[in-house]
Structure formats: structure tokens, C-alpha cells
Amino acid sequence: MAKVLSPMPVGIRAQIEAMALEVAELVPDAAYANYMILDPTRSDPTGILPGTPIYVGQSGCVARRIKSHMRQALMQSVRRGSLYERIVAIVRAGAMPIFRVLQLHSTRLESVRGETIWAQRLLRDGACLYNRWPEQSRVMADKELARRQRRRLFDLSLAEASEAGAALQARCCRDGWHVAIGAEHLLPRFGKLVTFHAVRRTLRECPQCGGRLRHAIVIEGAISPVSTGAPDRNAGP
Numbered sequence: 001m002a003k004v005l006s007p008m009p010v011g012i013r014a015q016i017e018a019m020a021l022e023v024a025e026l027v028p029d030a031a032y033a034n035y036m037i038l039d040p041t042r043s044d045p046t047g048i049l050p051g052t053p054i055y056v057g058q059s060g061c062v063a064r065r066i067k068s069h070m071r072q073a074l075m076q077s078v079r080r081g082s083l084y085e086r087i088v089a090i091v092r093a094g095a096m097p098i099f100r101v102l103q104l105h106s107t108r109l110e111s112v113r114g115e116t117i118w119a120q121r122l123l124r125d126g127a128c129l130y131n132r133w134p135e136q137s138r139v140m141a142d143k144e145l146a147r148r149q150r151r152r153l154f155d156l157s158l159a160e161a162s163e164a165g166a167a168l169q170a171r172c173c174r175d176g177w178h179v180a181i182g183a184e185h186l187l188p189r190f191g192k193l194v195t196f197h198a199v200r201r202t203l204r205e206c207p208q209c210g211g212r213l214r215h216a217i218v219i220e221g222a223i224s225p226v227s228t229g230a231p232d233r234n235a236g237p
């Protein structure tokens with residue numbers, strides 16, 4: 001699909017800038033925010049909001065994220081059925097999407113979890129979200145949701161995980177050998193931007209029996225830098 005507005009008209013650019021600043025004023029420095037995007041051209045199913053929710057996101061820099069959403073929608077080709085196609089339609093109708101901060105968090109980890117909780121809340125209220133992860137685009141049972149939330153933690157970078165006090169736990173399927181390594185101790189070896197997914201790939205086999213290791217992300221609790229030892233009967237998450 002062709003670019004819709006190229007170059008972006010000065011008026012729209014100024015509106016986006018103003019909108020991003022206004023929202024960012026609500027977010028203290030160093031905080032993460034869950035936000036939603038509303039379409040003011042369609043009414044909210046609950047009748048409370050000034051438009052229907054179309055997307056839930058999270059960011060450590062909400063002003064930059066808003067500008068990036070708008071730039072991607074208006075300056076690049078947009079995929080059919082995507083959030084950005086919807087944003088283009090809103091702008092073409094002479095309106096602007098509305099960005100609303102939902103909740104503030106002190107770590108990326110809380111923010112990532114919060115994003116899905118908010119998405120589920122809005123979905124249950126009848127919203128249709130353009131989010132791409134299943135847990136953010138369809139109503140899901142608690143059990144499946146919890147499983148997906150756990151899996152999502154592997155997407156955290158070591159810097160984010162370290163800030164949240166998260167650790168990678170590996171456990172042998174055969175003999176119960178296990179280890180839990182705090183993200184801060186993985187940082188020097190793997191670097192800040194590497195995710196737990198990547199680290200997990202380097203830790204596949206049990207050093208005792210060669211059995212397959214299962215992984216989990218554990219948060220808080222008494223996690224020593226490197227703990228190994230006897231089978232732990234209080235199995236992790």
C-alpha cells in the first residue's frame with residue numbers, strides 16, 4: 001500500500017508533537033507506562049471513554065512511542081487490518097487517535113505484565129484490539145493467561161530483568177538438578193540487550209546427567225547468584 005501522507009503536513013506533525021508532550025507530562029521520568037489508543041470516530045462499548053479502545057501498549061518513553069506509532073502509520077506503508085491502517089482512517093476522517101495513560105510502573109517487568117492485564121480488561125468490556133499477541137487480542141482464560149505471561153518474561157532483556165530482580169532458573173527433567181542465575185550476573189557475559197530467550201539456548205543440558213533442562217523466570221524471593229544442589233521439591237512456577 002502506498003504512503004498516505006508524504007511528507008507529513010506541518011499541521012499534523014505539530015498536533016502529534018503536542019499530543020505526545022501532553023501525555024508524557026503525566027509520566028514521571030524513569031517510569032514505565034501502560035497506555036491505550038482510542039478511536040474517537042467510534043463510540044466506546046462501555047460508553048465511558050471518548051472513543052473505542054483499539055490498542056494497549058507499554059513503554060519506558062511514552063512520548064517517543066506515540067510519535068513512533070504516528071510516524072509508522074502516516075509515513076510508511078501500512079498492513080491491511082493493522083493498527084496503523086486504522087490510525088490512517090481516523091486521520092483521514094479528520095480526527096486524531098487519543099492516547100491515554102492507564103497505569104505507571106517502576107520496572108519494565110511490571111509494565112509488560114500490566115499491558116496484558118489491561119488488554120484483557122478492555123477485551124472483556126467488548127473492545128476489539130489490534131494488538132498482535134493472543135493474550136492481548138482475545139479474551140483468555142486465567143490459566144492460559146498465566147502461562148503466556150510467564151512465557152512473555154523470556155522476552156525481557158537482561159538489563160530490564162536485572163532492574164526487576166528476575167532470575168533464570170533451569171531444572172533437569174530427570175534428576176532435578178537446578179540452577180537459578182540472577183539477570184545481573186548474566187549481564188557481564190551476555191550484555192544488556194540479550195533476552196532470556198537467547199540465554200536459555202546456551203543452557204540446554206544438565207551438567208550432571210545430560211538430561212533436558214526446563215526453564216522458568218523467577219522474580220524476587222531468595223535467589224542467590226548461582227545456586228545449585230539437591231532436587232528442590234518446592235518446584236518453581
Ligand SMILES: [Zn+2]
Nearest residue numbers: 172175206209
Ligand atoms: Zn540431570
